[in-house]
Amino acid sequence: EPEVTQTPSHQVTQMGQEVILRCVPISNHLYFYWYRQILGQKVEFLVSFYNNEISEKSEIFDDQFSVERPDGSNFTLKIRSTKLEDSAMYFCASSGGQGAHEKLFFGSGTQLSVL
């Protein structure tokens, strides 16, 4: 079964450093998302992306965050200057393939630790 893949699975960084989290969505999907989950808390929407532009973003997704689809397969989340409170599990998701318009498929996540 097709799946969303994310790399790396774990990322440790120093506060103030830039990080890029990478995702390969399911190949025929059209909508892409980033969510995050702080340890023990609920999953929170960050941003949705369609047709090479941001469709919607949450309050969490401030100027320190950006997304990009640099080629036909990758979808990245960049955090320009990480803060301690950015430590979380970041999930990429995709949807909008044939017959799967409503269902979001999540990747296995990148655990980001900001020290």
Next chain:
Amino acid sequence: ELKVEQNPLFLSMQEGKNYTIYCNYSTTSDRLYWYRQDPGKSLESLFVLLSNGAVKQEGRLMASLDTKARLSTLHITAAVHDLSATYFCAVDYGGSQGNLIFGKGTKLSVKP
């Protein structure tokens, strides 16, 4: 602001028993989702409920949606240990595709 509330947040049950997890949400929504998450793992889609009265079943799990009451239930029948996980409901509030508002999750522990 759309709020999604699940209860209970923690549920310990014995194998073979039945139980229901409730998900209330505060405004109208087109879609309601149930996800399962094992510790340290990603979110596995269980059900997508698209209309009032929708009922879907998969194995020992059955989900239903009452849009008038703004309530969804996830019913567990004859629980087994393998069902131990955290279950999230999520509501698509009608913004752009895929902006889901998640509940806090129900951590289910099924004991032999």
